[in-house]
Amino acid sequence: MSFLTSLALLAAVLVGAPVAAHLLRRKRATEVVLPTASLLAATPPTARRRSALEDRGLLVIRIIAIILLALLGATPFISCSHVAVLRKDGASVAMVLVVDDSLSMRSKLTEGTTRFDRAKNAARDLIDGAEPGDSFAIVLAGSEARVHLASTTDASAARAALDDVAPSDRSTDLTTAIGIARDVLRGVPQPDKRIVVLSDLADGDPDGAPLEAGEGVALWYPLPDLESKSEADCAIVATERRELTVDVSVRCAGVPSERRVEVVSASDPKTVLGSATLQAGAELVSIKLPENSPAEVDARLSAGDALAADDIAPVALQSKESAVGVLADAAAAHVETGGPPPVEQGFAALQLGPTVRPLSAIPEHVEELGPYAGIVLDDPPGLTPxxxxxxxxxVEGGGVLLVSLGRKATAAPLGAGFGSLVPGVIRWSSIAPKGVDASKCGFFSSSANGLADIAPKGRTQLPAEATKDAETLCAFEDGEPLLLRRHVGKGSVYLSTLPFDFETSDFALRPAFLVLLDRFVEMARTGGGAKIVEAGKRFSFIGVSSVEGQVMPAGEQKSIALEIPAGQAPRIDAARIGRYLFKVDGAAETRLALASEKEIDLRPRKIAAEAKDPSLGGEARKIDASPYVAMALLGLMVLELLVRLLSPSTETAAPTVPTSRAA
Amino acid sequence: MSKKDRSPFAPYPTDWGAFAPLRLRARTVAEGVYAGMHRSVRKGSGVEFGGQRPYVLGDDLRFIDKRSLLKHERMMIREFETETDRALWLIVDATASMAFRGSGPGSKYPFAALLAASLARVALSSGDPVGVVVLGGEDGGRMVRAGAGREAFDRVVWALSSVTAAGDWSSEEDELARALGPVHDRARRGSTIVLLSDFVDLPPAAMAAVGALGTRGRRIFGVQVLSPDEIDLPFDEHARFRSLEGGVVVDADPAAVREHYRQKLAELRQRWSDDLVGRGGGLILSSTNDSPVDVVRSLLLAVSGASAPDETTRAAARGGRSR
Structure with a gap:
């Protein structure tokens, strides 16, 4: 509120004036000098009482009038911004509100208001301004993008659903969110379809193609001031504690600067256990802790960047290395240009570093597989007992296994089958369809299109026992699976009916192959032994009977209970950076969620210029309420006239004889 | 208690308004009034010839008609008609209440003073001596002994115009008796006494004191001088009314009590009228809005006995009111 507005509203204190005038008037009547006053009779008090009652009504009217006058003076300065949609020929509008609930939206836009608050208020404005026939859906753009509310014409339901949306520490996935929104709009009957992007556009891909809706759907970006300003930001993306040493990995975007890193007690953030200076441009710092330091500690960056929420992170307790083992026959799956097998080269392309370890053979003792979260078997010639x-x-203990089945696997000698990992007898077929059905390969996302003409020279046919209770992740045109997933115990087995060699197909050269490896590693980390995920990813619990949990967001002292979905393999979103405390089948387990590196880059993604077209609607920054206030004032004047007209006429008072004599 | 203390509004500004200057206004009024309405019936030495009669022993030899003696050798005595000594005493109320103007052209006291001066002019023109007593006033009142001639008029005008209405006489019976004492003592039989007042704030014994003046062959008349506001009570809103004398304060709604007020005013006037008529006099009501000529004429008619000095006179006076 501006000074002038305050000044105008201050005039409202004049409401005391009529009260004072009324009291003064009641105290002393008008004095008239009249020599023959002694002949007058004092009027009975009834007349004065009537006058007093009439005055009180008028007094209230005048007090309200003064307040309205003060408001009238202030209205030109009162800003009441709200977002409103402009309709084409008054037609109904189907809107999908893409609300960004990512970490970057928690940055402050103005004092006391975050970008998320602004986006949510704008969404509420749009819902409040709904006309009959308008429909709303809500898609959340925090990774993983998801539908929060399916399209509905019930504004109250939309409003209630919007109230449930809370800010998170997820990364941003606008591309997927817009794609989902487009899918939601596909079946709606309204002629005017819009995707309303309420985001800062900081999705970590500033150089990506401009965001657009396509398919006859209008993309609308109503809040240009919400766009991120490319500010510098640093985040703690990894922590690890070994004995009394804490390693803190920090990633920065924008101009690097020297920062202070502290390790504090999780239960008492004021207790600093150790600190070090992170030089500008450095990404890793080690901090030595004193003896008898508490087990649960947090790492904290000194303030000074755009986002404060990613400046603090829980420190992982001496985590085990979660490596991926690869067993491939270099002779069978060789590359003409030389080098390791395609699977290893694929992992190398993903830059997973030393976590990928080639295996020469499968150990005979399960303890030897302890360091591995995932193992890839490329067309193994069966498994010995x-x-x-x-x-x-x-696998039953939580490992994730990827097995490609090719000629060698189908030709395994008797007694060297895969047991419960691949039940039944698998056969090799030299006849295979031209490619996959992209619509049935959601696992590969957009990369599935690259498999449409893969034309393999053969494929493995799985028995019904193997496909039963399995999830088909990608299928050929004839419906036979290319990739499926089976849950075994707490772990998972991914089965590919194409081997990763180049003789059968060039599957290993397609982008979808890298997607497969990336998802596999991710699943190995989240569903396997790995206990640390990026915020927005999921914790998987496979083969467990009961899970309870709560999250202690980093930097906060109050835990939040988690809603655990029912089922044999519950997956829980790690929406907040912090420490997740689970009780899995009665056993305590702590997992961590850290900031995503993608969310550090606050440079905005480009958006199609049409999305900012004023003809779509916009923000009415100020509402001139003066006409309404003026109408109210006129109404009060009429009311006062009515009160005066309807007040009882002067009654003839019976005169009284006594007169008062002043002392 | 001083006089000043007795009146919380004293000296209330006396507004002469349209009644000034008193001398000229009085002369104009007097010229409009028929003069000489009260000729004497007693014959003797005078100025107008009244006939002859035979001389009898003892007649004043100065009145023997010499021409008749020389012409007819008869001794005749010339007789002349002469006016009786009907002195006019004017008692003018100059207490604080007479300073009230209201919506009239001037305060009540100036109007009363104008009437008094006009009467004095008329009387002096007829050869009657005129005396004046002013009741109240800022410096305690005035008295001019009865006298005739041009100087008498000047003294009357001076006495009336040099007074500012003030003083609370509502309970000053002694003061009133002291002021009326000279009139009581000096006015001879046949004298006419005129009291010009609002008759509102006079002390309770005023009626008896005034009535005493109407004895021993003297006639007393009253002229009640009121402001139009006092007669009609034209106020609309509830107000606190304060008198100028007596400290009366009344909270009243004029619209509610107007009729009652008029009734009380009529009762007051009727009491005085009954008393004065019973003593051979009468009471005339006048408003400061009335034409002073009409009021003076009405009074003179009443004095000469042409008409009764009652409400009829009042109506005639009002009918000739000049606006």
């Missing part, structure tokens, strides 16, 4: 037992035990 010892190997089979080891692998089954490892």
């Amino acid at each position: 010892e190997e089979r037992k080891t692998m089954i035990s490892w």
Whole structure:
């Protein structure tokens, strides 16, 4: 509120004036000098009482009038911004509100208001301004993008759903969110379809193609001031504690600067256990802790960047290395240009670094597989009983296994099958369809289109036992699976019916192959032994009977109970950076969620110029309420006239004889 | 208690308004009034010839008609008609209440003073001596002994115009008796006494004191001088009314009590009228809005006995009111 507005509203204190005038008037009547006053009779008090009652009504009217006058003076200065949609020929509008609930939206836009608050208020304005026939859907753009509310014409339901949306520490996935929004709009009957982007556009891909809706759907970006300003930001993306040493990995975007890193007690953030200076441009700092330091500690960056929420992170307790083992026959799956097998080269392309370890053979003891969160078997020639037992035990314990089945796997000698990992008898077929059905390969996202003409020279046919209770992640045109997933115990087995060699197909050269490896590693980390994920990813619990949990957001002292979905393999979103405390089948387990590196880059993604077209609507920054206030004033004047007209006429008072004599 | 203390509004500004200057206004009024309405019936030495009669022993030899003696050798005595000594005493109320103007052209006291001066002019023109007593006033009142001639008029005008209405006489019976004492003592039989007042704030014994003046062959008349506001009570809103004498304060709604007020005013006037008529006099009501000529004429008619000095006179006076 501006000074002038305050000044105008201050005039409202004049409401005391009529009260004072009324009291003064009541105290002393008008004095008239009249020599013959002694002949007058004092009027009975009834007349004065009537006057007093009439005055009180008028007094209230005048007090309200003064307040309205003060408001009238202030209205030109009162800003009441709200977002409103402009309709084409008054037609109904189907809107999908893409609300960005990512970490970057928690930055402050103005004092006391975050970008998320602004986006949510704008969404509420749009819902409040709904006309009959308008429909609303809500898609949340925090990774993973998801539908929060399916399209509905019930504004109250939309309003209630919007109230449930809370800010998170997720990364941003606007591309997927807009894609989902487009899918939501596909079946709606309204002629005017719009995707309303309420985001800062900081999705970590500033150089990506401009965001657009396509398919006859209008993309509308109503809040240009919400756009991120490319500010500098640093975040703690990884922490690890070994004995009394804490390693803190920091990533920065924008101009690097020297920062102070502290390790504090999780239960008492004021207790600093150790600190170090992170030089500008450095990404890793080690901090030595004193003896008898508490087990649960947090790492904290000194303030001074755009986002404060990613400046603090829980420190992982001496985590085990979660490596991925690869067993591939270099002779069978060789590359003409030389080098390791395609699977290893694929992992190398993903830059997973030393976590990928080639295996020469499958260990015979499950303990030897302890460091591995995932193992890839590229067309293995069957498993010996010892190997089979080891692998089954490892997978049931939570390991994630990727097996490509090719000629060698189908030709495994008797007694060297895969057991419960791949039930039944698998066969090789030299006849295969031209490619996959992209619509049935959501696992590969847009990369599935690259498999439409893969034309393999053969494929493995799985028995019904193997596909039963399995999830088909990608299928050929004839419906037979290319990739499926089976849950075994707490772990998972991914089965590819194409081997990763180049003789059968060039599957290993397609982008979808890298997607497969990336998802596999991710699943290995989240669903396997790994206990640390990026905020927005999910914790998986496979093969457990009961899970309870709560999250202690970093920097906060109050825990939040988690809603655990029912089922054999519950997956829980890690929406907040912090420490997740689970009770899995009665056993306590702590997992961590840290900031995503993608969310550090606050440079905005480009958006199609049409999205800012004023013809779509916009923000009415100020509402001139003066006409309404003026109308209210006129109404009060009429009311006062009515009160005067309807007040009882002067009654003839019976005169009284006595007169008062002043002392 | 001083006089000043007795009146919280004293000296209330006396507004002469349209009644000034008193001398000229009085002369104009007097010229409009028929003079000489009260000729004497007693014959003797005088100025107008009244006939002859035979001389009898003892007649004043100065009145023997010499021409008749020389012409007819008869001794005749010339007789002349002469006016009786009907002195006019004017008692003018100059207490604080007479300073009230209201919506009239001037305060009540100036109007009363104009009437008094006009009467004095008329009387002096007829050869009657005129005396004046002013009741109240800022410096305690005035008295001019009865006298005739041009100087008498000047003294009357001076006495009336040099007074500012003030003083609370509502309870000053002694003061009133002291002021009326000279009139009581000096006015002879046949004298006419005129009291010009609003008759509102006079002390309770005023009626008896005034009535005493109407004895021993003297006639007393009253002229009640009121402001139009006092007669009609034209106020609309509820107000606190304060008198100029007596400290009366009344909270009243004029619209509600107007009729009652008029009734009380009529009762007051009727009491005085009954008393004065019973003593051979009468009471005339006048408003400061009335034409002073009409009021003076009405009074003179009443004095000469042409008409009764009652409400009829009042109506005639009002009918000739000049606006």
